Amino acid sequence: MTTLTPTPQSWLRRRRGLLAMVALLIAFPFLVSIIVDGQGLGAVIANDQGNARFLQGLAIEIFILAIYALSYDLILGVTGLLSFGHAMFFAVGAYTFGIMLKTHEMQWVAALVVVLIAAILQAFLFGVVLVRVKGIAFALVTLGLASVFWIVIQSSDLQQWAGAEIGLQGVRAPVWFLDTTNERFAFYLVTMTLMILCYVLYLRIIDSPSGKVFHAIRENEDRALMLGYNTFWFKLLVLVIASVTASLGGVLHTMHQPIVTPNIAGLGFTVTALLIILIGGVGTITGALVGAAVYRLLQFYLDRWFGAASELLIGLAYVVLVLYLPYGIVGTWRAKAAKRKEGWERLRTLLSPGERPTS
Amino acid sequence: MTTDTKQPEKVSKQRQRADWLLENRARVSVLAALAFLFIVALAGLESKDWFPTIMQGLSVGALTFLVASGLSLIFGLMDVLSLAHGEIFMLGAYVGWTVYTRFDTTVDATVPLLLVIAPFTLMPLWQRMARWLRTLGRKWHFGIWILGLGVVYAAWYVIFAAGDADAIEGEVSGAGAGVTIIVSLLFVAAAYGLYRKWRSNDGSVESVKEAMSLTSWSLLALGGGAAITAMTKFPLVIWDAEDFAKSPSNFAVQVDLGTLAPLPADSFGWPALVAFVVLLLGGSLIALALSSLQTAIGDVAPLTRKHWTGFVAMVGLAIVLHLTKASLNEWVFGLSTTWRFFLAIAVATGLGFAVGAFIEVVLIRPLYDRPIYQLMITLGVGFILIELVREVWGRPEFTMARPAAFNGTGEGCPGQGLGGFFSGCSTVEVFGGRLRVYNEGFVVLVGALVLIGVTLLLKKTRIGMVIRAGVQDPEMVEALGINVRRVFTLVFAMGSGLAALGGVLAAPSIGLSSGMGATFLLGAIVALAIGGLTSFPGAAAGALLVGLLQQIIIRFGQTGINLPFLDEPFKPSPTVVPAAAILLMVVILLVLPSGLLGRSER
Numbered sequence: 008m009t010t011l012t013p014t015p016q017s018w019l020r021r022r023r024g025l026l027a028m029v030a031l032l033i034a035f036p037f038l039v040s041i042i043v044d045g046q047g048l049g050a051v052i053a054n055d056q057g058n059a060r061f062l063q064g065l066a067i068e069i070f071i072l073a074i075y076a077l078s079y080d081l082i083l084g085v086t087g088l089l090s091f092g093h094a095m096f097f098a099v100g101a102y103t104f105g106i107m108l109k110t111h112e113m114q115w116v117a118a119l120v121v122v123l124i125a126a127i128l129q130a131f132l133f134g135v136v137l138v139r140v141k142g143i144a145f146a147l148v149t150l151g152l153a154s155v156f157w158i159v160i161q162s163s164d165l166q167q168w169a170g171a172e173i174g175l176q177g178v179r180a181p182v183w184f185l186d187t188t189n190e191r192f193a194f195y196l197v198t199m200t201l202m203i204l205c206y207v208l209y210l211r212i213i214d215s216p217s218g219k220v221f222h223a224i225r226e227n228e229d230r231a232l233m234l235g236y237n238t239f240w241f242k243l244l245v246l247v248i249a250s251v252t253a254s255l256g257g258v259l260h261t262m263h264q265p266i267v268t269p270n271i272a273g274l275g276f277t278v279t280a281l282l283i284i285l286i287g288g289v290g291t292i293t294g295a296l297v298g299a300a301v302y303r304l305l306q307f308y309l310d311r312w313f314g315a316a317s318e319l320l321i322g323l324a325y326v327v328l329v330l331y332l333p334y335g336i337v338g339t340w341r342a343k344a345a346k347r348k349e350g351w352e353r354l355r356t357l358l359s360p361g362e363r364p365t366s
Numbered sequence: 367m368t369t370d371t372k373q374p375e376k377v378s379k380q381r382q383r384a385d386w387l388l389e390n391r392a393r394v395s396v397l398a399a400l401a402f403l404f405i406v407a408l409a410g411l412e413s414k415d416w417f418p419t420i421m422q423g424l425s426v427g428a429l430t431f432l433v434a435s436g437l438s439l440i441f442g443l444m445d446v447l448s449l450a451h452g453e454i455f456m457l458g459a460y461v462g463w464t465v466y467t468r469f470d471t472t473v474d475a476t477v478p479l480l481l482v483i484a485p486f487t488l489m490p491l492w493q494r495m496a497r498w499l500r501t502l503g504r505k506w507h508f509g510i511w512i513l514g515l516g517v518v519y520a521a522w523y524v525i526f527a528a529g530d531a532d533a534i535e536g537e538v539s540g541a542g543a544g545v546t547i548i549v550s551l552l553f554v555a556a557a558y559g560l561y562r563k564w565r566s567n568d569g570s571v572e573s574v575k576e577a578m579s580l581t582s583w584s585l586l587a588l589g590g591g592a593a594i595t596a597m598t599k600f601p602l603v604i605w606d607a608e609d610f611a612k613s614p615s616n617f618a619v620q621v622d623l624g625t626l627a628p629l630p631a632d633s634f635g636w637p638a639l640v641a642f643v644v645l646l647l648g649g650s651l652i653a654l655a656l657s658s659l660q661t662a663i664g665d666v667a668p669l670t671r672k673h674w675t676g677f678v679a680m681v682g683l684a685i686v687l688h689l690t691k692a693s694l695n696e697w698v699f700g701l702s703t704t705w706r707f708f709l710a711i712a713v714a715t716g717l718g719f720a721v722g723a724f725i726e727v728v729l730i731r732p733l734y735d736r737p738i739y740q741l742m743i744t745l746g747v748g749f750i751l752i753e754l755v756r757e758v759w760g761r762p763e764f765t766m767a768r769p770a771a772f773n774g775t776g777e778g779c780p781g782q783g784l785g786g787f788f789s790g791c792s793t794v795e796v797f798g799g800r801l802r803v804y805n806e807g808f809v810v811l812v813g814a815l816v817l818i819g820v821t822l823l824l825k826k827t828r829i830g831m832v833i834r835a836g837v838q839d840p841e842m843v844e845a846l847g848i849n850v851r852r853v854f855t856l857v858f859a860m861g862s863g864l865a866a867l868g869g870v871l872a873a874p875s876i877g878l879s880s881g882m883g884a885t886f887l888l889g890a891i892v893a894l895a896i897g898g899l900t901s902f903p904g905a906a907a908g909a910l911l912v913g914l915l916q917q918i919i920i921r922f923g924q925t926g927i928n929l930p931f932l933d934e935p936f937k938p939s940p941t942v943v944p945a946a947a948i949l950l951m952v953v954i955l956l957v958l959p960s961g962l963l964g965r966s967e968r
Contacts, residue, residue: 089738136952140959143447146741147895148955151948154888158945274884278745285742312545319757322750329743330732 025207032199036063036192054191063195065307067187067263070198072283073299074205074256077292078249079280084290085213086245087225089146092133092153093280096250098272099129100257102160105175105267106168115181122254130250134243153272161269174268178261185262198259202296205252209292212248221245225290282321285328288335297336392958400911407918411925414798419921420914421806425875426889427913428813432868433890434897434905435820436722436861442837442900444854445737446730449744451865452887453751454718458866459873459882460759462714463766466706466873469698472713473691478600480684481642482593482649487676489657490669492650496658497666500578507577508564512557514584517591519553582659589651596644638688646681707769711870718866719859726858731851748883756880763879768792772804772874805875812871816864817906824902833857837900888944889916892951898964907962912947919946 036051040059044050051059079093103125107118136148159165161172169175180186184193212218220241223231231238261267270276283302287294305324309317328335334342387394408416437451465472485492523546563580566573687694698706725747733740767773772792779791780800794801801807824830832853835843844850872882890905893912897904920943954962 089741136956139956143899144895144955144959146447147891148952151892151895151952155945155948155952158942158948162942163939164942275749278749281742281745316753316757319750319753322746322753325746326729326743326750329739329746330729333736333739 025203029199029203032066033196035066036195051192054189060191063191064187064263065303067195067198067259069300069303070202071256071259071263072279072303073202073296074259075253076280076283076287076295076299077205077209078252078256079277080284080287080290080292080295081209081212081221081245081252082249083281084284084294085218085225085292086221086242088137088242088245089142090133090149091146091274091277092149092151093249093253094272094274094276095153095156096126096129096253097257097260097276098156098160098269099125099250100254101261101267101271102169102175102257103254104258105178105261108181109175109178110168115185118181119258122258123251126250126254127247130243130246133246133250134239137242137246138239150274153277154274157269157272157274160272169269172269174266175261176266178267180262187263194262198263201255201259205255206292206296209252213292217241217244282325282328284335285325285333286335288338288341289333291335291337291341294335294337301336393962396954396957396962404914407922411918411921415921416799417797418799418801418806419917421801421810423914423917424810424813424910425805425913426916427910428810429868429872429876430886430889430893430912431813431906431909432816432871433865433886434893434909435816435902436864437890438894438897438900438902438905439820439833439857440861441894442902443833443840443857444730444734446740446744446858447891448725448858448861449741449887450725450748450751451744451861451890452883452885453748453755454721454862454883455865455869455872455886456755456878456880456883457721457751458714458718458869459766459878460755460869461717461866462710462870463764463873463878464759465710465713466703466766469706469709470691470695473687473694474600477684477688478593478597478641478645480680480687481645482652484677484680484684485646485650485653487680488669488673489653490667490673492654492657493660493666494669495654496582496660499581499658500574504564504577507581508560510581510588511560511564511584514587515553515557515560518587519549521591521594522549578658582655585651585655585658589648589653589655591648592644592651593648596641596648599641600645642685702771703767703769704771707874711867714870715863715867718869719863721866722862723855723859725862726855730858731854748887752880752883759878763877765877766873768804768874772802772808802875809871809875812867816867820864820902829853829856885944889947892947894961895951896954896961898961901961901963904961904963911950915947915950916943919943 036059037048039062040046040048040051040057044057044059046055046057046059050057054060075097078096082088082090082093100122103122104118107113107121108115113121132152133149136152137145140148160169163171165171180188183190184197187194213221220231220236220238223234223236224238224241228238257271260271279302283298284295285298286301287296287298306317306321309320313320332339408419411419433451433455437448440451441447560580563576698709725744729743729747730740733743774791779793781791781794781803792803794803794807822830824834832843832848836850836853840850843853868886869882872886876882889912890909893908894905895908896911897906897908920940923940923943
């Protein structure tokens, strides 16, 4: 009964989980507003204070982290490039957009074009390195490049543009739908749409013939070369895609946070991406979204309960994850798919009155 | 006849030289360019500036080298780039500071630690016991699991939930209650899972293995819980004082303010004997658990008098330390600060060694077949160490007083010439420039001694030979019947010890902060990459280069560089200095992917 040509209905059916998630995310602020705050639906649109507004802010942070982690998963998880400079990809987007808007007073579309050019240029910068060094040396060079950026961005020489150690502040929202303080729900929808778009796009890229080559590079680069693929161009392509995506995350970060601190360029923020995809499952793409949600909520609640000790607990959780759950949530879930199905079957036979399990 | 034979030989030698030049042309030209830049830079300095600048460069280089040397050996031998190395450096500095400034706290902390570690000397006993555990019936195993679970829960409750309940804000304890309920439910679920596991245990090899590993973890939980519970009842200067609870997480600041009053000797939460016994028991359980976690226990060595002597010595030392605490503290505080500094060096280096060995055995060893995860786990360990230091010692930066031998002032100071280094002054004047004896004399001296010592160790001893062979081909070394894993542990521990030594040395000259580890790790990685990742002399050369470059740039930052296209001289601020070294690394790696002295990959 299998049809070889996919129909639109079958596409929708295959993506029903995603569609349900989108519907749930759109409904989420309204639900919170009604159930927790006891306010009406209009309160969300009118941007009233309350749990709905606060939780939307938290969700926006999760979306931004998810976009950022998605791009890292493409580099590290799918293509197997060990880059320790990923925070720079994010920070370049954040700082470029902020500086273009604030100091140069550009139109937001023009600023976005500048960010796009900057993102592609920095991907080329990493790409130049890629020709010469591989493996651990690549990790070191990328770490080095990102550290240079981090050091430069918080030096007092660039105070008037980047704001030195305090960071970039006072960037005004250029259009109404990027205004997180006055139009929280619109911004929420914008970030969510962008995240979903990136996610679907990434799934599509990985399913494409080029995506297969990315996997091949991770598994055995020499073999991919032998098969006639010039792996350099594919790796460069991965870097460009990831850089543009991460910069997009950075742009949204600039819009959402009142201050863009230099922390987002440091090694710690790369570790955040690493932690997120470890939680979700390295190389699973979906894991980046799950991981971002788990990570941000964990961080938020641990900080609330344990205060300063929360960072220590996150570090411990990280070590435990690396040691005992190397495939992450999504990876483990997929690995157990057969067993889960078996369990459901058994439950169904137990519940159905007519049949008794043999033995 | 003789001329005939000589002639071709000479030609071939020339050709060899030419070949060597051709092969290493990139290397030679990079070295030439570096030397040229160095000379230009020094020529641009005033004559009284260049000697201090070089010496300061050597000083920073020596500290970087102490971190880089261990990193290089570890990376060469086991392909692990330990990103926690800078944090061990930092830990060394903080522990050294504590021994130096608050010896009483150190004694307080040493006693319980000794008691917990003492049972590890009786390893054959625990191994035999672990073997016996495997023959136990299912019911016993189940009992141990449930007990372990209960202890974890109780320890969690005592440490977090109970502490949370008397917090200032009512809201926090409400959240704490919520967590308690969730965690309780989790524990019930875990108990149910254990019950299922117990039921399905059919006596096959796999199920026995699974049961044993669960039992080991439960034993670990039991031992750890016992040890932690007893330690909280132990009188520790940093733990008990009530004002510490009022303004938490600031050991260092309280020391500075003098509000950290020493406790009375008999302030045990329990009778001393009970605390001692529980600590010993906890240590024994941990040792038993660790030995039963080994999948295969081979031939167990007989328990000899040597083991017992070690055990009795450690327990005896702990008891003697505890009983003579007051007079010991008095004696040590009566010593000159120089002796206390050397004591701090010894303690911190030893601790770095122990921490390194622990990290290798517990965290790195299970991951040898997953190299990227090794890198990630060292990153995580570094993160934890930073947070630990912040929790215990507090966040702000602070300094350590220089020991008396390097802090002399008064008559005849500053000393003159090279001989002035031994005059006991804090500063010395050489070639018209002023140097600090500690920073530019002692630190450089120790760095040079370590370089010579490690080189001798590598070249002249048997273990050094094994290490060098292991860098080239670990599998072959293993095939020759040498226990490479043990060498791995030793090298990791040694490298960590050297890093901790560097930390103590750095404390009086550059001060302590929770960011110092990251700074020096970056410097060390740069040095390693410049010198060639697996080459030990390369690490030394790279560290030297990094130190010199940074100091020269700092010096130029004060005077300004006259760049051709700028009207004003360009003055880089001190914060951008590390960037220069990193850029140098990037350039060198792009020209020479295997570094200055590394083996080139073909």
